[in-house]
Amino acid sequence: MQLYGYFRSSASYRVRIALNFKGLEYAQVPVHLVKGEQKNPDYLETNPQGLVPSLEDDGDFLTQSIAIIEYLEEKYDGPQLLPTDIVERARVRAMTQLIACEMQPLNNLGVLKYLKVEAGLDQAGVDAWYSHWIERGFKALEELVSRYGGKYCFGDEVSMVDVALIPQMYNARRAGYDLVRHPQLCAIEKRLLSLDAFERAQPENQPDHPDNA
């Protein structure tokens, strides 16, 4: 398998965690987002959206991190990221989508750039936008974790929502958002980052991180 991604991309980070957690071997193909490599014609051939990640498996190119993780879940045996009970599966998917559909898309690189360049917001306005959506999402997530969480976001087993949470927290911290407001999430983050699959997926441990080049 080949993962086309970028060390700092939160969506690529999700897929790295899932691949590691499932014990799957993969090679990484860096796509430098700041240099605009996601818009190269060769890359657009595999992912017409011009976004990372993409995963190549057995000649098939797959896109959208959550669809990729669901694919890995269905194709490969080994540790699972969704519970077996269908109501619990729906809850884990809902918590995952809270992050992947209602937080990350509002705060990704393309949106922030548009707010600044096209909509004319200054940096303070962009920062306020960022914090608003992060706070709103994490507050709701904390409430759901109070209801359904345990050692991790959903019960005592690692699940797909944990895979989405860690990159979103990394992203928020980088943007200067104060995560102290979300103590439950910080406690879960600490537990998750002590696990090998999560630790190995961290941006600073990737081959395309500038410190490792």
Ligand SMILES: N[C@@H](CCC(=O)N[C@@H](CS)C(=O)NCC(=O)O)C(=O)O
């Ligand atoms: N929903 C997509 C989001 C992908 C996405 O937003 N990727 C960002 C990095 S995290 C990207 O490639 N941005 C490049 C750009 O906007 O030009 C997924 O989950 O895969």
